[in-house]
Amino acid sequence: MSYCVNCGVELDATARACPLCHTPVQNPNRPVDAELPPPFPSRRKEVQPASKKELALLISAMFASVAVLCGVLNLFFLHSGRPWSLYVVGAAVMLWLWLVPPLLLRGMPLWVRLLLDSCAVGVYVYLISIDLHGQRWFLGLALPIILTGGAIVTALGLILSRGxxxxxxxxxxxxxxxxxxxxxxxxxxxxxxxxxxxxxxxxxxxxxxxxxxxxxxxxxxxxxxxxxxxxxxx
Ligand SMILES: [Zn+2]
The missing domain is CATH 1.10.287 (Helix Hairpins)
Known part of the structure; x- marks a missing residue:
């Protein structure tokens, strides 16, 4: 058993130099064993990056199945006369728009992302207003607030993306x-x-x-x- 004279790390019998500090190994009592296979691979390999497409597909499938299942439940089993599944479908669409487009479109500007997110919030609140028969409050109150918020957030994204x-x-x-x-x-x-x-x-x-x-x-x-x-x- 050899140890590095410089940093003290334990050395493999096949090591010609310390793997940490690269000090050459010279042990007259135990010369470097060139026959044994080295403990580390000699060639560098790249780690496969996580596939964003696969992740996007997985998230899409997850949201789609939740939305479809709730829609089916609402239509055939738990129909209390109210389209409650719209809340789930709307939330799924909103989260999908928040998460998936940024994964697929690399280099998507911040302001486009924020604009999309604001639109998603608008769609979700619109779906809620359908269930509550609230077209009046949607058009009179919710829509102006969402549009203003969306415009401010998008403008902010445009300004902030310039570093x-x-x-x-x-x-x-x-x-x-x-x-x-x-x-x-x-x-x-x-x-x-x-x-x-x-x-x-x-x-x-x-x-x-x-x-x-x-x-x-x-x-x-x-x-x-x-x-x-x-x-x-x-
Ligand atoms: Zn060393």
Missing amino acids: RSILSSVTLIIGAVGLFVVGIELFVDRWMGGSYEPGWSIVVATVCIALIIPLLVVRHRPALRDEARRRFHM
Whole structure:
């Protein structure tokens, strides 16, 4: 039994050099055995990457079978006069759109992904509104909120995909949240009473602005920015 003189690792009888630190092995009492097969393969092989197509197929099959099974149950066995399976089918479609297209389309821009995700949420809420006979609230309240949220998220994805710093990204995300919250209250007020009276959303938006101002100051002061980067390991 030989040990590496440099790092002390136990050496195989066939090793000409230490596998860890590459120090040549010289043991006069036990010369290197060239006859025995080496313990490690001499040729490097690539590890087969996980197939994204197979994973996408598996996820699709899983969602499809859940949707079909629930549809069949709803139609023939558990039909209480309500299309409850629409909830499951809608959730399956939404999750499928969230998970599978990004797997198949490599290099899909972030904003396209977010746009697709928003559309999926819209489709799901639409299916729910069919079951609850809520076409009015869907068109009057849910759709404007989803469209606004989708537009904000897509725009954010478009801006952020151009490689922003963490500081800029956080500032933009906080700003987007403030904008979205004001939009929600606007649509809720219009839906409930008609006129827009800013209330709780202004409080949230003010908090967002209060957070954005110091972030902007830090961003535009090189000394502060470098200090923030050091402290938060950015
Ligand atoms: Zn060694």
